[in-house]
Structures are given as structure tokens and as C-alpha cells.
Amino acid sequence: MPIGGPAPHAPTPSVPVGADDVPSRTRLGPPRSLKSLWGERPANTLVRSVQRTSAPRSTASPSCLAVVALFTVLAVCAACGGTSSAGSSRGPTPSIAPESSARAGALPFVTGRSPTRGPIGLDPSKTGNGVQLDALDSLRDDTPVFNGDFADPFALRTADVLYIYSSDTVTTRYAPGAHIPVISLARDSGFEGHYLGDAMPSLPKWTVSGYQWAPSVWARPDGSYVMYYSTPATVSLGCLARTPPLGCIKTVNGTTSAMCISRAVSSSPAGPFVDDSSSAFICPLSNGGAIDPSVFVAPDGTPWLLWKSDGDCCNLPTTIYSQQLSADGLSTVGPAHALIGATQSWEGHLVEAPSMIENGNTYWLFYSANLWGSDNYGIGVARCTSVIGPCTKPLDHAWLSSDGSGLQRDPGPGGQEFFQAGGLIWMVHHGLAAGESGNNAQRRLYVDLLSFPPGQPPRIAPRIPSAAIAEAVLYYGDPNLPPQPRQAFLSVIHEVPDTFPSASSSGLVAAGMAACGALGHFEGADAVISSLEHRQLSEFQSDLVAISAAEYLCPQDALEALRDSREALNQSS
Numbered sequence: 001m002p003i004g005g006p007a008p009h010a011p012t013p014s015v016p017v018g019a020d021d022v023p024s025r026t027r028l029g030p031p032r033s034l035k036s037l038w039g040e041r042p043a044n045t046l047v048r049s050v051q052r053t054s055a056p057r058s059t060a061s062p063s064c065l066a067v068v069a070l071f072t073v074l075a076v077c078a079a080c081g082g083t084s085s086a087g088s089s090r091g092p093t094p095s096i097a098p099e100s101s102a103r104a105g106a107l108p109f110v111t112g113r114s115p116t117r118g119p120i121g122l123d124p125s126k127t128g129n130g131v132q133l134d135a136l137d138s139l140r141d142d143t144p145v146f147n148g149d150f151a152d153p154f155a156l157r158t159a160d161v162l163y164i165y166s167s168d169t170v171t172t173r174y175a176p177g178a179h180i181p182v183i184s185l186a187r188d189s190g191f192e193g194h195y196l197g198d199a200m201p202s203l204p205k206w207t208v209s210g211y212q213w214a215p216s217v218w219a220r221p222d223g224s225y226v227m228y229y230s231t232p233a234t235v236s237l238g239c240l241a242r243t244p245p246l247g248c249i250k251t252v253n254g255t256t257s258a259m260c261i262s263r264a265v266s267s268s269p270a271g272p273f274v275d276d277s278s279s280a281f282i283c284p285l286s287n288g289g290a291i292d293p294s295v296f297v298a299p300d301g302t303p304w305l306l307w308k309s310d311g312d313c314c315n316l317p318t319t320i321y322s323q324q325l326s327a328d329g330l331s332t333v334g335p336a337h338a339l340i341g342a343t344q345s346w347e348g349h350l351v352e353a354p355s356m357i358e359n360g361n362t363y364w365l366f367y368s369a370n371l372w373g374s375d376n377y378g379i380g381v382a383r384c385t386s387v388i389g390p391c392t393k394p395l396d397h398a399w400l401s402s403d404g405s406g407l408q409r410d411p412g413p414g415g416q417e418f419f420q421a422g423g424l425i426w427m428v429h430h431g432l433a434a435g436e437s438g439n440n441a442q443r444r445l446y447v448d449l450l451s452f453p454p455g456q457p458p459r460i461a462p463r464i465p466s467a468a469i470a471e472a473v474l475y476y477g478d479p480n481l482p483p484q485p486r487q488a489f490l491s492v493i494h495e496v497p498d499t500f501p502s503a504s505s506s507g508l509v510a511a512g513m514a515a516c517g518a519l520g521h522f523e524g525a526d527a528v529i530s531s532l533e534h535r536q537l538s539e540f541q542s543d544l545v546a547i548s549a550a551e552y553l554c555p556q557d558a559l560e561a562l563r564d565s566r567e568a569l570n571q572s573s
Contacts, residue, residue, distance in 0.1 A: 006020055013335050025154060115210055117149040118169030118181055119195050131183055131193040135447055135474075136496055140467035140540065142410060144431075145443035146183065146193070151443040152214040152292075152353070152415040153428045156269055160188045162419070163269045164428060164445065165199060165227075168212040179203060179212040182230065182270060199271035200227065200264055206279055207231045211259065214353065214415065217269065218295040218303060225266045226329040227273045228293035228305060233260040233283050237305075258289035259310050262450075263330055281331055282307060282323070288314040294355040294417070295329075296322070296387060303329050304387050306339075306354040306365075317341055320354045320367055322387050337388040339365060346398050348376060355385065357418050357425060357431045365391055366399070368414040375402050377412035379429070381457050394457055402431075410446050418450070422473035425450045425458075468543035471496060472551060489552040493544050500541060508545065509553075511535050515546045516554030 119131065131146060138145040155164075162185040171177040178198035185193040203209055213230040220226060260283030264273035282290045287309040294306045303325040311318045321336040331495040342351045347369035354367045363384040370376040378398030384391040402411035410431025418427050427450055430443035449466035450458045475481070475495055481488040486509055493500065493508060500508060511532055518528040532542035 003338050012196070056279060074092075098182075098318050115168045115170045115177065116151045116166070117172055118166075118178065119146075119148040119150075119175050119183075131195050133183070133185055133193040135470055136467045139449065139470055140463050142463065144410070145428075145447050146445040147445070149442040150181070150183075150445040151430050153351075153430055153445055154214075154216050154294075154417045155419040155426075155428045156217045156219065156283070157419045157421060158219070158269055161269070162421075163217075164193075165215045165217065166445075167214055168210065180271075180273070184270065196270050199266075199269075200273040200275070202272070202274070204262065204275045204277055205249065206277075207233070207262070213259070214292045214294075216294045217419070218297070219269070220329060221301075223267075225269050225273070226295075227264045227266070228261060228295065229264070230291035230293065231261050231262050231280070233258040233285070233289060234281050241548070258283065258285050259291045260285075260314070261290050261293045261305075261307055265330070284309055284336075287319075288316045290321075292353045294353075295325075296356040299358065303327075305332070306356060307336075308352040308354060312350050312352075318350050318352060320351055320365070322389075332516050339384065339389050340367065340382050340390045340393070342367075342369065344380075344393065344396060346370065346376070346378065346401075347380065351380070353415055355417055356384070357458075359458070363387060363391075364458060366416055366418075368416070369398070372412065372414055372443075373432070373438045375411045375432075375437070376541055377414050377432075378402070378417055379413060383457070399457060400460065410444065412441075412443075413446065414441070422469065424469065424473075425452075427460075464540050465543050466537075468540060468547050471544060472547045485552045489548050492548045492552070496544070499544065507535075511537065511545050512549035512553045515549040519550065519554055 028399060039522055075520050093334050131148075133145050134143065134147075135145050137143050146164075150168070151163070152167040154165045155162060156165070164183045164185070166181050169175070169177050169181050170178050175195065179201065180199040182196045182199040183193045184196055199215075200212070203212070211230075212231050215229045216321050218226045218228070258477060260280035262275055262277055262280045264275035266273040267563050280290075282293070283304070284290055289310040290307050291310045292306075292308045296304045296306060298304060304322050305325050306320065307540070309317075309319045309321065319341045320339045323336040324341055325331070326333055339354070340351060342349050350371070351367050351369050352489040354365060356363055356365050359366070363386060365382040367380050367382070369378060369380050372420050380393065380403035381395065381399040382391040382393045402413065410429075412432040413429050414431075416427050416429035420426070421498055427448045429448070431446050432446055433442040436442055449461040449469060451459050451461040471492070475492050481491050489512055490505055514531060514535070515528050518531055529539075529542045532545055533539065537545065
């Protein structure tokens with residue numbers, strides 16, 4: 001679901017890359033036409049790996065789902081056009097005894113901290129680096145967007161390409177290993193993505209390869225990009241000020257290297273990102289190190305970084321912090337501000353993977369908790385008054401979770417990040433591969449659409465309308481569509497394979513015109529969808545016909561549908 005307007009292209013290994021034009025924050029504004037959204041500045045958001053426990057998926061009624069579906073008009077057809085200065089709070093700084101017997105150059109890690117396997121099943125010799133990204137099926141059926149091991153995902157939307165990054169991978173028979181694997185999805189490529197390889201092929205000398213986690217990318221106002229990532233703190237950082245320096249910490253599971261946060265810069269979102277630092281720039285060794293960086297740009301344009309103190313490496317508390325960045329994003333400004341710790345039973349004494357979005361005057365902090373390789377892993381949420389807090393948890397359970405029954409298709413979800421497309425907020429996250437658990441479990445890539453009920457935490461929007469919305473967002477304004485409205489309408493609804501296997505073109509146009517007629521009489525979205533279902537169309541078919549009709553056959557009536565549908569998305573999920 002990449003969005004953005006025309007922009008100069010820079011070459012990449014596989015696809016054209018749009019020069020980014022990113023807004024300063026993920027902030028929900030008024031609905032806008034999708035045509036204008038192709039030129040809208042993409043949003044930056046903050047999120048890192050997350051976990052699930054007890055909050056169920058939406059079970060809205062078919063009637064509610066039908067109402068929600070036409071909310072797509074908001075993204076497709078609508079023509080509508082200070083950070084608090086609260087004091088800082090720092091976490092505890094217990095002392096940690098270094099392991100005196102650690103050998104120089106050795107990097108023994110705690111069990112379970114290992115690279116992922118990457119694009120499982122990708123065969124470049126047959127696909128030309130093509131990657132099937134099943135976004136529509138994923139949204140509709142809660143199945144993976146990409147059926148590979150793609151942990152801790154981060155999505156960056158540029159002018160006409162969506163980039164999705166993940167934690168490092170090992171070399172397999174499918175693809176070489178990568179410090180920061182990246183997949184691209186171009187606007188004109190349907191749902192066929194491309195695996196671009198390693199966005200950061202070289203590392204600074206002070207760290208080692210094999211443990212680069214949870215990347216987050218900020219599109220700077222000057223058109224360049226900064227990637228933040230977790231990596232081992234080794235030689236240059238010392239081992240708690242001991243000589244010879246190794247960066248080792250004695251943990252309950254043996255000697256390990258502290259993970260810390262560094263940064264790299266590139267002129268292209270596809271890379272190569274270059275880290276010219278001499279040491280990590282966020283590395284609280286006395287707290288066990290730091291991981292899971294995530295960028296948030298405040299309403300005043302100030303960049304911030306959220307991160308987690310990696311205390312679980314060393315039997316210490318874990319805390320989510322926010323810290324101001326310099327204007328160029330390459331250093332920190334002032335102290336870190338403690339936002340939340342593990343205070344609820346479902347969290348399993350561990351919080352991590354923070355990210356933040358702003359909706360009105362509310363800052364929503366998302367985070368992961370519990371053990372990532374188990375069904376207990378889940379995503380939590382906290383309501384903050386500013387980027388530095390204070391923050392409170394409105395729920396006594398996970399915001400998104402799996403119950404271990406096997407009914408939910410992505411158990412143990414986490415690593416969530418957000419991006420904006422079609423005027424809406426979408427979430428990428430990972431979930432455990434079916435039947436897998438433990439330290440060697442693979443994690444699959446998923447996508448969801450968010451809704452924002454008034455006065456309540458954000459929710460996952462109903463799935464079938466979300467899939468139809470994704471279709472509309474991807475194809476609206478495609479210059480390759482026929483110029484005639486009816487032909488454009490038919491082209492778009494046939495972009496989804498096998499959606500209308502036996503329907504005639506005349507029948508589909510008639511259904512679209514019926515939807516236009518209902519809109520013209522100011523009927524609500526529920527009535528519009530119901531009338532289409534009476535024509536023997538399924539819920540998804542009805543959603544897609546109504547949305548596409550409002551886009552191409554009767555855009556003059558779309559604004560009237562907006563009021564009902566805009567509210568419907570937020571109230572029926």
C-alpha cells in the first residue's frame with residue numbers, strides 16, 4: 001500500500017525508488033482525496049517489536065462491517081481537505097559485574113539471540129527477486145503478507161514505493177544473509193514486491209555482524225535517511241570501563257555482549273546505509289544496554305527516539321524511554337525520559353519494541369511484552385500526554401494477543417510499526433510461523449489497518465473492509481488505468497484475481513451504478529452494501545464494488561457518504 005506523489009527516482013538494485021517526501025509525524029488529520037494522497041508527504045511513526053496476549057480481534061457484525069467498508073471513500077474520494085516540558089525520569093542504574101574470563105573477540109550471546117532466516121522460499125533464479133506480498137489476503141484472512149522469516153519489521157513509505165525492513169538474516173539457499181534486509185513494493189507493481197538485499201552491507205569496526213535488530217528509518221527534511229538499529233557493543237565501548245575492552249556483561253545465562261543503538265545514513269531508502277560512528281550513541285551498559293529504536297517526530301518538528309533498556313539480558317528491569325535527537329538525528333539531546341516499565345502480569349516482567357503515533361492531543365505508545373517465541377507475546381498500548389510522558393496503561397491486558405488455541409493465525413505478534421497511506425494508519429508486525437515456538441521460531445510479516453474510536457485506544461479495523469480499502473489505496477489514480485470511468489472501474493475491481501469469476505462486465509457496472517444511485521439519495525453505507533449483497537455479491541465483492549464505484553462512477557456523491565462512513569470505521573471495530 002505505498003503512497004506518495006511523483007518524485008525524482010534514484011536507482012536501486014531492482015526497482016525505481018521515489019525520493020522521499022515525509023511529513024514530520026504520524027498525525028491523523030482530516031480526510032483527503034486519494035488523488036491528493038498520492039502527493040501527500042508520507043508519515044513517520046514509532047514502533048518496535050511487540051507482543052500479544054488477551055485482546056481479541058474485532059468481531060463486528062456484517063452490518064457494521066458493511067458500514068465500515070465505505071469508509072474507504074474517506075481515503076479514496078474525499079475532497080476535504082508542543083511537546084510538554086515535563087521533567088525527565090531515569091531508570092535505575094544497578095552495577096553489573098563483568099566476566100573476567102571473557103576472551104577478546106569472543107561474542108557469546110544469550111540463547112535465543114540469533115539472526116533470522118530471511119526470505120524463506122524466495123528463489124531469485126525463478127522470480128527475478130520477486131516476492132509475493134499477499135496484502136489483500138493478509139488483511140482479509142489474518143495471514144502473512146510475506147511468508148518468510150521477517151522479524152521486527154519497519155515500513156517506510158516514500159513517494160511511490162513502500163520499503164519494509166527487518167532484523168538481520170543468515171545466509172540460506174534462498175538468499176545471502178543481510179544485516180538489514182529490505183523488501184520494496186512499488187505503486188505500479190501490484191502486490192509483487194522485490195527483495196533488494198542488504199540495506200546496510202557494511203558495519204562500523206567497533207561492532208560485529210550477526211545481531212543487527214529492529215531497524216527504524218527516519219526520512220530527514222533534507223531528503224536523506226537515517227537508520228537506527230540495535231547492534232552489539234564491542235571493542236571501542238569497553239567492558240564496563242575494563243581493559244582489554246570487550247563490551248561483555250555477565251548475565252544469568254552466562255557472558256554476553258551488551259546490545260546498544262547506533263545509526264547510519266543514506267541518500268536512498270534502499271541504501272546503502274553507512275555508519276561512520278566510532279561507538280554506539282545510546283548504550284546504557286549499567287542498565288544492560290539498549291535495543292529497539294523507533295523514531296517519532298513531534299508536532300513541532302523535533303525528532304525523538306524511543307528505545308528499550310535491555311535489562312532482560314542481565315536479570316534487570318526493562319524500561320521504555322524517549323530521548324530527543326539532534327536536528328540531524330545523529331546524536332541525542334538531553335536525558336532519556338522513562339515512560340513505562342513492566343507492571344502488568346501479562347507482560348511477563350518484560351516490555352520492549354516501543355513506537356508512538358499521535359491522534360489529536362493524545363500520544364499512543366505501543367510496545368511488546370513477554371517472551372517473543374511464545375503465544376504469550378503480545379502488543380500493549382499506553383496513553384501519554386506528550387512524547388516524554390507521563391503515560392498510563394488504559395487496559396489491564398494486551399492490546400493485541402493470541403490465546404494459544406490455534407484459532408488466531410499469527411500467534412505471538414510483535415515488532416509493530418506504523419505507516420500512513422490513504423489518510424489512514426496501517427500497522428506492520430510479525431507473528432510466529434504456524435506451529436513454531438521457542439528460540440528458533442520463525443516470524444512472519446503481517447499488516448493491519450487501525451481505527452480510532454473516540455475516547456478509546458486505537459483498534460484493529462474489521463478485516464474485509466480493510467482489504468477493500470487496501471485495494472483502493474493501491475490502484476486509485478494509477479496512470480495505466482483506462483481514462484473512461486466505466487473501464488477504469490472494471491479494471492480496478494478485476495485487479496484482485498478470481499474476485500468475480502463469473503460476473504459479467506455489464507452486471508458489475510450495473511451494480512456499481514446501483515451503488516451510485518444509493519449514494520445519490522444519501523443512503524448510508526450500510527444500505528449501499530446491503531443492496532449490493534442482494535445482487536448475490538459477497539461482502540468483500542460488495543465492499544470493492546461500492547468503493548470503486550464511488551471512485552470512478554459517481555465521485556460527485558462521495559462526500560455525502562463520508563460523514564457516515566468516517567464515523568463507522570471508528571465505531572464499529
